[in-house]
Amino acid sequence: xxxxxxxxxxxxxxxxxxxxxxxxxxxxxxxxxxxxxxxxxxxxxxxxxxxxxxxxxxxxxxxxxxxxxxxxxxxxxxxxxxxxxxxxxxxxxxxxxxxxxxxxxxxxxxxxxxxxxxxxxxxxxxxxxxxxxxxxxxxxxxxxxxxxxxxxxxxxxxxxxxxxxxxxxxxxxxxxxxxxxxxxxxxxxxxxxxxxxxxxxxxxxxxxxxxxxxxxxxxxxxxxxxxxxxxxxxxxxxxxxxxxxxxxxxxxxxxxxxxxxxxxxxxxxxxxxxxxxxxxxxxxxxxxxxxxxxxxxxxxxxxxxxxxxxxxxxxxxxxxxxxxxxxxxxxxxxxxxxxxxxxxxxxxxxxxxxxxxxxxxxxxxxxxxxxxxxxxxxxxxxxxxxxxxxxxxxxxxxxxxxxxxxxxxxxxxxxxxxxxxxxxxxxxxxx
Amino acid sequence: xxxxxxxxxxxxxxxxxxxxxxxxxxxxxxxxxxxxxxxxxxxxxxxxxxxxxxxxxxxxxxxxxxxxxxxxxxxxxxxxxxxxxxxxxxxxxxxxxxxxxxxxxxxxxxxxxxxxxxxxxxxxxxxxxxxxxxxxxxxxxxxxxxxxxxxxxxxxxxxxxxxxxxxxxxxxxxxxxxxxxxxxxxxxxxxxxxxxxxxxxxxxxxxxxxxxxxxxxxxxxxxxxxxxxxxxxxxxxxxxxxxxxxxxxxxxxxxxxxxxxxxxxxxxxxxxx
Numbered sequence: 001x002x003x004x005x006x007x008x009x010x011x012x013x014x015x016x017x018x019x020x021x022x023x024x025x026x027x028x029x030x031x032x033x034x035x036x037x038x039x040x041x042x043x044x045x046x047x048x049x050x051x052x053x054x055x056x057x058x059x060x061x062x063x064x065x066x067x068x069x070x071x072x073x074x075x076x077x078x079x080x081x082x083x084x085x086x087x088x089x090x091x092x093x094x095x096x097x098x099x100x101x102x103x104x105x106x107x108x109x110x111x112x113x114x115x116x117x118x119x120x121x122x123x124x125x126x127x128x129x130x131x132x133x134x135x136x137x138x139x140x141x142x143x144x145x146x147x148x149x150x151x152x153x154x155x156x157x158x159x160x161x162x163x164x165x166x167x168x169x170x171x172x173x174x175x176x177x178x179x180x181x182x183x184x185x186x187x188x189x190x191x192x193x194x195x196x197x198x199x200x201x202x203x204x205x206x207x208x209x210x211x212x213x214x215x216x217x218x219x220x221x222x223x224x225x226x227x228x229x230x231x232x233x234x235x236x237x238x239x240x241x242x243x244x245x246x247x248x249x250x251x252x253x254x255x256x257x258x259x260x261x262x263x264x265x266x267x268x269x270x271x272x273x274x275x276x277x278x279x280x281x282x283x284x285x286x287x288x289x290x291x292x293x294x295x296x297x298x299x300x301x302x303x304x305x306x307x308x309x310x311x312x313x314x315x316x317x318x319x320x321x322x323x324x325x326x327x328x329x330x331x332x333x334x335x336x337x338x339x340x341x342x343x344x345x346x347x348x349x350x351x352x353x354x355x356x357x358x359x360x361x362x363x364x365x366x367x368x369x370x371x372x373x374x375x376x377x378x379x380x381x382x383x384x385x386x387x388x389x390x391x392x393x394x395x396x397x398x399x400x401x402x403x404x405x406x407x408x409x410x411x412x413x414x415x416x417x418x419x420x421x422x423x424x425x426x427x428x429x430x431x
Numbered sequence: 432x433x434x435x436x437x438x439x440x441x442x443x444x445x446x447x448x449x450x451x452x453x454x455x456x457x458x459x460x461x462x463x464x465x466x467x468x469x470x471x472x473x474x475x476x477x478x479x480x481x482x483x484x485x486x487x488x489x490x491x492x493x494x495x496x497x498x499x500x501x502x503x504x505x506x507x508x509x510x511x512x513x514x515x516x517x518x519x520x521x522x523x524x525x526x527x528x529x530x531x532x533x534x535x536x537x538x539x540x541x542x543x544x545x546x547x548x549x550x551x552x553x554x555x556x557x558x559x560x561x562x563x564x565x566x567x568x569x570x571x572x573x574x575x576x577x578x579x580x581x582x583x584x585x586x587x588x589x590x591x592x593x594x595x596x597x598x599x600x601x602x603x604x605x606x607x608x609x610x611x612x613x614x615x616x617x618x619x620x621x622x623x624x625x626x627x628x629x630x631x632x633x634x635x636x637x638x639x640x641x642x643x644x645x646x647x648x649x650x651x652x653x654x655x656x657x658x659x660x661x662x663x664x665x666x667x668x669x670x671x672x673x674x675x676x677x678x679x680x681x682x683x684x685x686x687x688x689x690x691x692x693x694x695x696x697x698x699x700x701x702x703x704x
Binding site: 252255257259260262263266267271273274275277278288330400401404405407408409410 | 501502503522523524527528532533534535539540541542543544545547548551552553555557558559560561562565566572573575576577580597615616619
């Protein structure tokens with residue numbers, strides 16, 4: 001816990017990229033904290049955002065363990081996400097045709113709970129990953145990309161059209177909380193008392209700094225009711241998923257297993273010549289990533305409580321790719337960070353419709369600066385600009401792998417790894 | 432086969448197949464790419480403990496033969512045996528398991544790794560390469576990793592490049608990459624090592640280093656089979672030398688005999704005129 005005793009020393013030990021990201025995270029957390037205190041950001045909505053960000057972080061971790069570790073190009077992130085989401089809701093949601101059929105067939109309803117749904121979703125995602133991997137992973141990398149692109153559409157169209165299983169475009173409603181039927185946790189949100197946080201006793205303080213009227217009012221009572229506790233429970237769930245996935249991926253990334261994957265990414269022929277069964281390693285990497293993506297889907301279903309074929313749109317895949325490339329391919333921390341940033345952009349731009357015009361209060365006259373752009377287009381514009389700027393100035397991503405990856409405990413001093421990311425170096429080779 | 436080639440073929444005496452302790456035997460190997468016959472019934476054998484040179488003019492099919500032996504290409508016909516095991520048409524990793532490791536003509540770069548990380552890819556059958564064992568037997572993985580790391584350090588020292596251990600693997604010179612590649616191949620503990628142009632593009636000093644290292648490793652028991660264009664290098668190091676021409680073995684013999692053989696000179700000078 002040297003971060004507690006010597007934060008300055010720890011900070012100076014970091015690489016520049018790590019310092020930058022740390023500062024950014026701290027500043028952003030402070031910004032959100034102010035938002036919470038001022039009442040501009042409701043606590044339940046805040047937790048919803050944290051859940052969403054963690055979900056994207058999970059998806060990014062999954063893709064990173066395919067693309068970042070092994071160099072597998074998977075364009076069916078949304079499909080595995082959808083398999084996870086539909087896998088659990090088809091078993092547990094009250095409006096699910098599959099659940100009804102199973103109940104009619106005499107399967108006891110107790111068995112059809114979200115935990116079993118989770119297991120089923122994971123198993124199905126794994127089987128589909130193996131099925132798509134068998135024909136494509138022996139071929140050149142491009143074939144997996146093409147096949148996965150097709151897979152994503154096939155899964156989406158099946159979900160959309162197989163109405164007697166999935167309700168088609170109507171989607172699935174009546175999704176229970178993930179913890180339904182659990183002792184204590186099942187009733188936790190409604191059993192918790194309503195807590196009122198009164199920051200400034202007896203009133204509120206309005207900040208009116210000069211020039212710009214931010215409209216911040218501090219000290220309004222913050223009410224923490226059932227929705228808050230429910231959201232808190234959801235966030236705890238996704239943080240457990242995220243923590244477990246991150247722990248596993250971090251461990252395997254710096255193992256000899258991960259080293260073979262990184263060798264495959266850099267040069268598959270070299271790995272083959274050194275006696276590695278690259279097909280098997282690629283399959284393991286692909287399935288592992290797909291499972292993590294399905295996990296994100298399971299969580300999403302119980303967060304959003306409504307799942308429809310629209311959730312399988314390719315845009316999700318696109319966002320996750322942006323997150324991984326932004327964070328730095330091959331870096332688990334980068335994937336986490338990228339996932340959070342993408343959600344910050346996705347959700348942050350919702351406020352741009354309000355901020356479409358900023359009103360500056362200069363003396364008696366009001367200066368209106370209009371951006372003339374709505375939230376939706378703004379989001380796409382911003383993401384596009386970020387990708388272009390990133391590729392131009394930092395193609396290896398914000399937080400590429402910073403250090404040597406050797407199984408912990410086997411080396412005393414760990415030197416800093418090359419600051420050059422994989423893509424950058426790859427640009428220099430003749431292939 | 433055209434008539435010219437046939438008359439040429441009559442002058443091919445082939446390789447010496449009557450060796451005692453053979454590590455690698457290539458028998459009647461064939462490969463075509465469309466209309467091009469790259470390997471045309473090539474046969475030769477590599478005796479244990481030798482440094483066998485494989486030379487031939489450009490387009491003689493040297494690299495193709497290496498790719499066929501190491502499993503990167505599937506042969507159209509013929510047979511490859513490593514240590515008496517038939518490995519024809521097997522996957523490269525299975526052939527590596529039989530004891531044959533190869534290197535590549537252009538040094539392969541491992542981006543994002545340090546030299547010692549890149550070295551650690553070498554050892555075969557590491558327990559840490561099993562996903563399950565990472566969680567069921569972390570101590571075993573750590574022990575094997577420590578042992579491999581010590582071994583990597585030892586080999587780097589033997590190659591006198593241990594000062595590069597924590598350098599990024601992509602930031603070292605081409606010659607050093609060749610040394611690292613050779614050192615890494617040794618970590619895989621091969622019985623026979625196929626080197627594809629080990630000194631192409633390497634400066635004379637490092638070239639001598641490489642020659643010395645190869646000789647030292649050979650004395651310690653590793654068998655080598657080397658493709659090389661640098662005649663001086665091959666003739667100093669290899670015995671015997673197998674000469675390939677037009678996908679077929681022209682002759683085999685000690686370096687002196689090969690250098691003075693008229694057929695070899697003809698082949699290098701461009702044909703059967």
